[in-house]
Amino acid sequence: MLLARENGFCFGVKKAVELTEAAAETGRPVHNLGQVVHNPKISQRLAARGVKIINDPADAAEGIVVIRAHGVPPKVREQIEQRGLECIDATCSLVLRAQRFTKQLADEGYTVILLGTPDHPEVVGLVAYAGDNYRIVETEEQWKKLPKMKRAGVVSQSTQPPWAFTALVAHVATIAQEMKVYNTVCPVTVKRQVAASELAEQVKTIIVVGGKNSANTRELVNLARMQGRDAYHIEDAKELQPSWVRGQERVGLIGGCSTPMDTLIEVKERIEALGSTEPVPA
Ligand code: SF4
Structure with missing residues (x-):
């Protein structure tokens, strides 16, 4: 199995997740205005710390609102401030x-x-x-x-x-x-796309891991398909189908800019298990 040479969070996603986690540490009600980054695992992890996802500042009665890495229109920021909520801006630089x-x-x-x-x-x-x-x-x-x-x-x-x-x-x-x-x-996504292309030159099948609504992840899938490869987009190891990887000499693996490394490692282990002759855990 081949892991792409670029993986893990980009700096914008890292900052957005860290700012939300730091807000959660305060013990005050914390809201993400939309998914802070496009990855369901991150949303689940933050939810476990009490962070709620809202779609409108009016849905927050008190506490902190964290603006997502993707940014918001200026009037949304004004709405947050007018409601007397603390605004933490995690918009990527x-x-x-x-x-x-x-x-x-x-x-x-x-x-x-x-x-x-x-x-x-x-x-x-x-x-x-x-x-x-x-x-x-x-x-x-x-x-x-x-x-x-x-x-x-x-x-x-x-x-x-x-x-x-x-x-x-x-x-x-x-x-x-x-x-x-x-x-x-974004130069970080360009680097990731170059890494996906290099990977596609070396394998027939590529597993791309990331949120289904993550634009940069979907672009990696498109690129691999444009190079004639079988590319599968999954959010976690459970979605991996044995038929995609069994019998393959080498399978490529890459994650989007908002895919945590631990999710990628779970997928890697699952691919390796499926490729082995040992029984595979469900
Ligand atoms: S992909 Fe690029 S623009 Fe988007 S959050 Fe990451 S660094 Fe920022």
Whole structure:
């Protein structure tokens, strides 16, 4: 079995989890506004410490609200403060940077073109900085339909693949008289994607571990499939099907940026057990 050379939490996820854990230590009611990071194991671990997930600041009567790594629109932060709740901001510094650039483009009069998934929380936060004049695109089919424009400013959701960002920028150069580009693709996810590609070159089957709603994890699955590999996306060892790994000479294993190492190690042990001739525990 081959483990990718990049694994474990990225610094943004690590910070968000640590800030929530530290808040829980205070003994006050602690709320995560949405999943603090897109991983069910982390949510369960925090729930065991009394942390509740809410979807709206109005759902917190008292205590602390932790803003997720993906960030929120400014009005949500205002709502938290207006309700007299303590706000701990766990927005990743790279997402804050993307929010700053998005606002700057809007303030300078550019039509903001955002590469991202429209309902992803990070994108919901980013467009709140984009003023009234913005477009969200996720696929080539969508960006090919963009109209000609005078001034286009391009930014990206952090977990979008760099090749898609490059292709979008190349296309916008053909439809805009003036363009400004801020590359806000997260370098940590790029490194993880490179590691997934390297892994795909060496194996036929790849197991990708991470939240089903984790954009960066799903991107690893896409990449492996684009390289013609059998890629399976699971959240924990229980989901692993023996038929995926039995008889395989080597199986690749990689986790998303919000996948805890202990979950990855459980999956690794399960793959090894399934590959052995010993009886496998249920
Ligand atoms: S994946 Fe990148 S942008 Fe997202 S939390 Fe991690 S470091 Fe920050």
